[in-house]
Amino acid sequence: xxxxxxNRKKDRRKEILKRYGLAIGFVSPFVLVFIIxxxxxxxxxxxxxxxxxxxxxxxxxxxxxxxxxxxxxGNNVLARTFWQALGKTLIFDVVAVPCLIIIPLGLxxxxxxxxxxxxxxxxxxxxxxxISITIxxxxxxxxxxxxxxxxxxxxxxxxxxxPFLSDPVLRWTVxxxxxIWWQTGTNFIILSAALRNVPKSLYEACEMDGGSxxxxxxxxxxxxxxxxxxxxxxxxxxxxxxxxxxxxxxxSAINRNNIESPMxxxxxxxxxxxxxSLTGLISATAIFFGLIVMLFTFIERYLMKDRKGGxxxxxQYKAYEA
Amino acid sequence: MxxxxxxxxxxxxxxLASCDTNPYDDPIGGGGGNxxxxxxxxxxxxxxxxxxxxxxxxxxxxxxxxxxxVNGDDYAKFQDIVSDFxxxxxxxxxxxTDTVNQVGFEQAVANRINQNSNAPDLIMSHQKGHKSFxxxxxxxxxxxxxxxxxIDFSYDNFASNISSYANLxxxxxxxxxxxxxQSMVIYYNKDILKKYSEDGSxxxxxxxxxxxxxxxQEGERKTNKSFNAVALxxxxxxxxxxxWGTALAQNGATFYNPETYKVEWTEPNNLxxxxxxxxxxxxxxxxxxxxxxxxxxxxxxNNAFFNDNALFLFSLxxxxxxxxxxxxxxxxxLSESQIKEEKIGAFNTSRMFALDQSSPNATKIxxxxxxxxxxxxxxxxxxxxxxxxxxxxxTNNVDVGIDWAEAGHISVSNAISSNKExxxxxxxxxxxxxxxxxINDFVTAGNTPYFDVTFDDGVYxxxxxxxxxxxxxKDASTIASIQTDVNDLIDML
Numbered sequence: 001x002x003x004x005x006x007n008r009k010k011d012r013r014k015e016i017l018k019r020y021g022l023a024i025g026f027v028s029p030f031v032l033v034f035i036i037x038x039x040x041x042x043x044x045x046x047x048x049x050x051x052x053x054x055x056x057x058x059x060x061x062x063x064x065x066x067x068x069x070x071x072x073x074g075n076n077v078l079a080r081t082f083w084q085a086l087g088k089t090l091i092f093d094v095v096a097v098p099c100l101i102i103i104p105l106g107l108x109x110x111x112x113x114x115x116x117x118x119x120x121x122x123x124x125x126x127x128x129x130x131i132s133i134t135i136x137x138x139x140x141x142x143x144x145x146x147x148x149x150x151x152x153x154x155x156x157x158x159x160x161x162x163p164f165l166s167d168p169v170l171r172w173t174v175x176x177x178x179x180i181w182w183q184t185g186t187n188f189i190i191l192s193a194a195l196r197n198v199p200k201s202l203y204e205a206c207e208m209d210g211g212s213x214x215x216x217x218x219x220x221x222x223x224x225x226x227x228x229x230x231x232x233x234x235x236x237x238x239x240x241x242x243x244x245x246x247x248x249x250x251x252s253a254i255n256r257n258n259i260e261s262p263m264x265x266x267x268x269x270x271x272x273x274x275x276x277s278l279t280g281l282i283s284a285t286a287i288f289f290g291l292i293v294m295l296f297t298f299i300e301r302y303l304m305k306d307r308k309g310g311x312x313x314x315x316q317y318k319a320y321e322a
Numbered sequence: 323m324x325x326x327x328x329x330x331x332x333x334x335x336x337x338l339a340s341c342d343t344n345p346y347d348d349p350i351g352g353g354g355g356n357x358x359x360x361x362x363x364x365x366x367x368x369x370x371x372x373x374x375x376x377x378x379x380x381x382x383x384x385x386x387x388x389x390x391x392v393n394g395d396d397y398a399k400f401q402d403i404v405s406d407f408x409x410x411x412x413x414x415x416x417x418x419t420d421t422v423n424q425v426g427f428e429q430a431v432a433n434r435i436n437q438n439s440n441a442p443d444l445i446m447s448h449q450k451g452h453k454s455f456x457x458x459x460x461x462x463x464x465x466x467x468x469x470x471x472x473i474d475f476s477y478d479n480f481a482s483n484i485s486s487y488a489n490l491x492x493x494x495x496x497x498x499x500x501x502x503x504q505s506m507v508i509y510y511n512k513d514i515l516k517k518y519s520e521d522g523s524x525x526x527x528x529x530x531x532x533x534x535x536x537x538x539q540e541g542e543r544k545t546n547k548s549f550n551a552v553a554l555x556x557x558x559x560x561x562x563x564x565x566w567g568t569a570l571a572q573n574g575a576t577f578y579n580p581e582t583y584k585v586e587w588t589e590p591n592n593l594x595x596x597x598x599x600x601x602x603x604x605x606x607x608x609x610x611x612x613x614x615x616x617x618x619x620x621x622x623x624n625n626a627f628f629n630d631n632a633l634f635l636f637s638l639x640x641x642x643x644x645x646x647x648x649x650x651x652x653x654x655x656l657s658e659s660q661i662k663e664e665k666i667g668a669f670n671t672s673r674m675f676a677l678d679q680s681s682p683n684a685t686k687i688x689x690x691x692x693x694x695x696x697x698x699x700x701x702x703x704x705x706x707x708x709x710x711x712x713x714x715x716x717t718n719n720v721d722v723g724i725d726w727a728e729a730g731h732i733s734v735s736n737a738i739s740s741n742k743e744x745x746x747x748x749x750x751x752x753x754x755x756x757x758x759x760x761i762n763d764f765v766t767a768g769n770t771p772y773f774d775v776t777f778d779d780g781v782y783x784x785x786x787x788x789x790x791x792x793x794x795x796k797d798a799s800t801i802a803s804i805q806t807d808v809n810d811l812i813d814m815l
Contacts, residue, residue: 052345056436056458067345074344077810146557147619163617166790273428274454274774277815278346 049284054277068284078278081265082285086292089261092172093240096179100236101229103180104187109221111188112195122192129185137249140178141165144250165250175246175260182246183239187232194228195221230304237300241293262289346814359493365462369703371470379471381414384708389431389442392692393421396640396729400446403722407715415708424559428454428774435460441699444709449487449498449693450767450777456490456497457771461695463495464713467706473714475499480717481734481761484691487769498693499713502731503764505689506564507757509627509635509645509668514538518633527673527684532605535613538633546631552606552614553623553632556789560638562782566789567688569599569675570781571765574683577781583770584812585780587805588798597797600788602675608792616789628652639730639757642668642749662752669756672763685763691734720744727754734761772812780808 049069052062072079107125111118128136143151144164153161164170202220211219222229244263251258259265266289269275269282372380392400404417420442422430428451434441436458445452445461455461468475477485480500488498516522518538525531535551542549555561570577575595578585587596607616618626627635628648637645646661656665676684694713700706716722723738724747732754733739739761744750758764770776787800 056432056460064345071344071346076344076814077807078814080807145619146617147622148615149619149622149625161615161617163790166617271426271429272774273432273458274772274815275811276432276458281346281814 045283046287048280049287051280052277053280053283055279056276064280068281069288071281072285072288078269078281078285081259082262082289085259085262085265086289088172089241089243092176092243092261093237096176096240097233097236099176099180100183100187100240101232104184104232105191105229107184108188108191108195109217111192125188126185128182129189131182133182133245133249136178136182136246140174140181140250144170144174171247171250172260175250178246178250179240183236187236190228190232191225194225198224226304230301233304234297234300238293238297241296344814360495363462364459365698366701367466367703367706368701371703371707377472379707379711381411381704381708381711383413383416384704385416385418386443386705386708386712388417388419388444388446388712389434390419390421390445391424391427391447393423394638394640395644396731397421399725399729403716403725406722406725407712410715411711415711417712424448427451431455432458432460435697435699438699441697443697443700443705444712445695445697446501446692447695448690449484449500450690450770450773452498452693452695453490453769453771454773455695456492460698461497462698462700463492463497464499464696464710465494465496467696467703467710468496470703471707471710473710475714479736481736481739481764483762483764484734484766487766488693491769498695499717500734501692501694501717502726503689503691503734503758503761503766504639504731505568505671505687505758505764506560506636507639507668507670508674509637509642509666511627511630511633512665512667514542514630514633515667517541524667524669527679528602528676529679531674532613535633536611539611539613542633548626548631550614550626550632552634552636553618553626554606554614554636555618555620555623556616557619559782561636562785563777564689565636565671565675566599566603566782566785568671568686569602570595571686571688572673572676572681572684573598573602573678574681575599577767578770578772578776580768580770583772583776584809585776585805587784588802593798593801596784596801597794598677599675600785600797601794602677603785603789604792604794607789624648636671639753642730642753662748667756668753670759672759685760686765687758687763688765691764691766692731724750730754730757732758732761772815775808775811775815779811780804 050063050065052060052064054060072082111122111125115121145151145153146161146163146165148154148161150161150164152164156162162170164174198221202224203216206216206220242263243261244267247258247260247264251260259268262285266282266286269278269285275282374380388404390397390400401419404419408416427447431442431445431447432455445455452461464475475496477488477496477500480488481503484500484503488500489495490497510524512522515524515538518534518541525534539549539551554565573595574591576586576592586592606612606614623632623635623637624645626632627645629652635645646658646666649666650656650658650661653661653665671687672685673679678684694716696706696709700709716726717733717735718737720738720741720743723733723735723741723744726733727744727747728749733744738744745755767773767777784801784804787804788794788797791797
């Protein structure tokens, strides 16, 4: 290889470094952490999911292909528990996710009208979001405690305390209330920002065309915050499919073995010393559950995507212009 | 592209078709089945011991670390005992301790030993978890070091029903050294008892207990509407571990088949025993004249007892000091000794849940037993010797036995329990002997490598589900359903 070619390569390398060096420098800490704590464990998890694996008996590890995944469709206790937990979570999500979109949207809409003291209200609405889930558990646990010392039970009746945390339906209701109280603020902030960015001229144009307040909301507000709504829906859906914190902290001590969601199942089985010989199977469950979450998010992205032909208003406008 | 897709799909289908639908028929370790003799020991020993002219081992600044499951009011007492030991063996052995909560104890300690990172040298935990440790080759027996130190160790020197499980089903090996036993006990208010019991005598069986409770409740409620005869905390694991376990034991239930480790709760006699146990507890809460409220937690039961709103308090033996203190805070002017001698007494759950009082099972009390186990990470013979000396000190020293009894734990070592000084000590005489009238009636979970699955996910889940039901309508179907899940899981492990 001639010296000229070598020099050219060196110059090119220098140029690349000069042009992208800073960007690489900024990105590399994240990439490094991402590779070490996400990519490598994910690959290892997948490899383990193809094996019969016991961390306390590594010599007996055997490759069993996709057998662990097939177990999830068989008639065994893991499959039964997993599908039951997934069903419970989906039912909860059907109620919780819309609540966590509609309530923050309504509040953001009201705050966006800038009523007197709206800044205080905005802070109050956002405040619960900065609290950790453990504190939420302590607060709601104290309010809804089963015993007569629970705040609500003490208020109403100490003779026949309401089993808020023991009764499954009531417990799910408390989990829903805690979730709404805790996470409304996050979605509220995103939607507030989106609402403020809706051009006023569009509202004026709609009003001039005789649009009512409801029509303004449906035909102007919603289409203009669609992007932010998509992000909020995406985050909330993923968050609530991975439901773990709320049912864990709100399960009373005696209910700690109740499995309410797939994440609780994975966590409990993985933390059980006696089940260490099932580590491969639990890894397969985790990966399979990850795929289910991905499927739901793909469906959500697909439904929120703009159609190729454009929206009906675009089509109508193009026809009008023509 | 089409060809490639078809090829990939075909390969995937072939891979899936060739997969075993249940690869967990054959256990790969960690689970059960590792009984009998050990042909290939997994532990090693390095170094040599030095002895003085009298044949006593000479140790120089050997540090040992103990991880214990004890973390209630009794942990302070445990630390006091360790401090006394460190003083006595200054310059030879220094013991440090840490505590890990029962929830997750096995997992946390197993990880530490397996990775040899922050691993304890000695484990002091419930005997019921040690079988899994031995099967996973995480602990080693004490035999070798006892022989080296000429410690004349025999399980015959311990209460037979507790020590019978201590070899963890490995013949000729001492994997466990039993320490104590504990279950739930009954504290009572002496002033209220005197009003409803002619000579202040305690009920000796279930019938007398309920009669006394109902009489006391009727009488006290005339002036105090908040009075319930029994304050029973049903919101913590201890209720399920000890009360439900005792109810099952007294009604003749079998927890699992010791040969197969499978559960056989739907076998007709066993199913009846489970139903009787459930009904025996239901009568406390759901009968025409209930004597307690289901769903009370620790604070509400303690408050009720401290404020004279309950005659009996079902609580833990190691909570005695908390109970005396709490009662004192609500009754100013009483000294601690006055409370112990005149105000609060204690007795046991023997015969309180047996529907058939003539059964030999009626006197049984179910509970846990602490035991020492030696981590496999200890390879230095000097360290093993230090561990053995500490274990011997804890299980043979009468002063330790008295101190440990004051923390609520009855010694299962005959060397301690048969000692007059131990028997004459105030707390043993007035409380410990009343907590456990006959140590031979004490039953534990025994040796199953599937303790969590059998008990936490099985036995206790049954009670957690069915004790919320006022009738036995769902008993049989729920027990059958949980049995299927437990046996299914045991098959997989």
